[in-house]
Amino acid sequence: MVNENPKSENRNPKIKKSICLFCSMGCGVAFRTAGEHVTAIDYDKENPTNHGSLCPRGHYNFELLNHPARLTEPRIGQKKISWGEALPFLSRKLKESSPDSIGIFVSSIASNEDAYMAAKLAQALGTKNISAAGNRADQEAYQGSRGEAEGAKLVKIEEIEKDDALLIIGDILTQAPCLSKNVNKVKYGKRGNQILVVDPNQTHTTWFATTHLKNNPDTEPLLLAAMIKVLAEKHKKGKLDIDLEKAAKAIGVSQEAIIKAAQDFDAAPSGTIIFVPRKENEGNELVGYLIKVLAGLSAGKKFITFYGFGNTLGVNIILDRMMGGHTSYAELLKKIENGEIKSLLMLGEDIAASQPELEKKVRQLDLVGMSSCFSTPLVDETLLLLPLASHLESAAGYVLADGRNENVEPVAPQVGARSNVEIIAGLLENKMDAGKVTQETKQMVEKGVPQEKVDLKQKLAEAQRIKAKESLPELNITHFGNNRLAKRFFWYKVNNKIG
Numbered sequence: 453m454v455n456e457n458p459k460s461e462n463r464n465p466k467i468k469k470s471i472c473l474f475c476s477m478g479c480g481v482a483f484r485t486a487g488e489h490v491t492a493i494d495y496d497k498e499n500p501t502n503h504g505s506l507c508p509r510g511h512y513n514f515e516l517l518n519h520p521a522r523l524t525e526p527r528i529g530q531k532k533i534s535w536g537e538a539l540p541f542l543s544r545k546l547k548e549s550s551p552d553s554i555g556i557f558v559s560s561i562a563s564n565e566d567a568y569m570a571a572k573l574a575q576a577l578g579t580k581n582i583s584a585a586g587n588r589a590d591q592e593a594y595q596g597s598r599g600e601a602e603g604a605k606l607v608k609i610e611e612i613e614k615d616d617a618l619l620i621i622g623d624i625l626t627q628a629p630c631l632s633k634n635v636n637k638v639k640y641g642k643r644g645n646q647i648l649v650v651d652p653n654q655t656h657t658t659w660f661a662t663t664h665l666k667n668n669p670d671t672e673p674l675l676l677a678a679m680i681k682v683l684a685e686k687h688k689k690g691k692l693d694i695d696l697e698k699a700a701k702a703i704g705v706s707q708e709a710i711i712k713a714a715q716d717f718d719a720a721p722s723g724t725i726i727f728v729p730r731k732e733n734e735g736n737e738l739v740g741y742l743i744k745v746l747a748g749l750s751a752g753k754k755f756i757t758f759y760g761f762g763n764t765l766g767v768n769i770i771l772d773r774m775m776g777g778h779t780s781y782a783e784l785l786k787k788i789e790n791g792e793i794k795s796l797l798m799l800g801e802d803i804a805a806s807q808p809e810l811e812k813k814v815r816q817l818d819l820v821g822m823s824s825c826f827s828t829p830l831v832d833e834t835l836l837l838l839p840l841a842s843h844l845e846s847a848a849g850y851v852l853a854d855g856r857n858e859n860v861e862p863v864a865p866q867v868g869a870r871s872n873v874e875i876i877a878g879l880l881e882n883k884m885d886a887g888k889v890t891q892e893t894k895q896m897v898e899k900g901v902p903q904e905k906v907d908l909k910q911k912l913a914e915a916q917r918i919k920a921k922e923s924l925p926e927l928n929i930t931h932f933g934n935n936r937l938a939k940r941f942f943w944y945k946v947n948n949k950i951g
Contacts, residue, residue, distance in 0.1 A: 493511060517844055522867075550794075554581055555784050555795070564897060566876075586806070589729035592736035600905055607854060621739060651665075679714040788817075800823055822837055849893060849897070
């Protein structure tokens with residue numbers, strides 16, 4: 453809870469640290485506190501990821517703590533009820549539902565422990581209809597990252613600034629503005645360093661490029677496939693069935709430029725491929741896999757995918773390791789659309805906001821339960837809304853884009869709200885062994901993303917079948933997810949001239 457009376461602030465405030473989850477860079481953020489009160493945002497200059505810098509979205513963390521619209525009591529429709537009424541009601545309704553008719557979404561800014569408990573709940577209910585949620589492009593790119601690729605290694609964010617070359621696919625400096633320091637250090641580190649940017653548009657990131665590969669929208673997988681062919685043949689890894697001349701015409705970049713980009717990146721002693729998934733693109737899953745293949749072909753190269761939601765990796769890793777064969781994000785959305793889901797539990801996510809075409813279907817369900825920091829336009833007489841503690845009010849773990857596991861402590865107490873872990877423990881009607889949850893979650897995270905064998909030739913063929921689009925919209929720097937959270941904050945209103 454934030455202290456609204458600045459005069460009461462301690463002259464020597466205690467500093468509490470946490471991380472930002474409004475993208476998967478996981479920047480360190482600090483807060484000045486007086487007792488239990490958070491009085492101001494501060495900057496964690498010792499954090500190796502961002503060295504204290506924060507983008508506009510990073511400041512949302514402060515506003516999130518005492519926003520006047522925060523929920524503090526459970527509700528059914530507009531009626532306020534107690535936790536003692538809410539959880540038994542939801543538990544009973546879920547148990548009355550047939551397993552195949554139950555769907556569970558776990559937000560991709562939920563914690564590792566949240567995902568663990570959600571999987572336990574799904575197991576208890578006998579359903580495999582559980583998925584991470586938040587961003588279609590993120591989920592597709594994650595699925596691509598599960599493909600095995602010999603020699604592929606994930607980079608640590610603090611290592612990027614030491615690279616000699618970067619191959620950037622998308623507008624990373626809009627997605628994660630605080631990475632600009634790392635990019636600048638590569639560009640100006642030493643003569644000959646390369647920053648190759650693949651993007652149909654002129655963007656914040658292309659301004660830093662030494663080479664801008666201005667491709668036709670949706671041809672990123674084909675461009676990567678062409679570069680893979682160049683390096684595979686250079687390093688005698690076999691010939692691949694890709695016609696470079698034909699591919700170049702589809703991509704909109706000359707064959708010579710593609711070959712030179714591949715060779716320049718390969719020639720650098722060290723480098724990283726950076727990928728920014730976009731919901732407008734069809735090939736996110738392919739790119740998520742092909743960047744691994746390309747990185748593995750070239751000595752000293754690594755890769756990273758920057759997801760829009762902070763714990764996309766963590767939630768997916770936990771669900772995959774605990775619920776093998778669980779329903780995917782796209783499949784679960786389809787089941788809602790087809791009427792197969794009758795009871796829906798959304799933990800920190802509002803599918804009707806992120807997928808507005810499904811709002812009517814969601815309103816028609818027999819049961820909708822949602823944990824959320826804020827209310828939702830979805831409210832009607834049947835919606836059970838549970839006040840959710842934010843990531844700043846609970847002890848939990850998160851896996852960021854570079855695979856590091858961050859464990860944070862609360863910077864402020866919960867006020868009326870509960871974490872998803874506590875909510876699910878209440879639904880399961882058991883006493884949660886927090887130590888066991890933490891230990892088992894940590895073990896799964898240490899194993900990393902489950903890998904599966906992939907037919908490279910098949911994936912390259914898929915890349916060649918994707919048709920280019922005419923245009924790609926620019927990213928919005930105030931964007932976060934579906935803007936359901938962001939639109940409530942001062943920074944968003946200022947940048948979008950609202951209010």
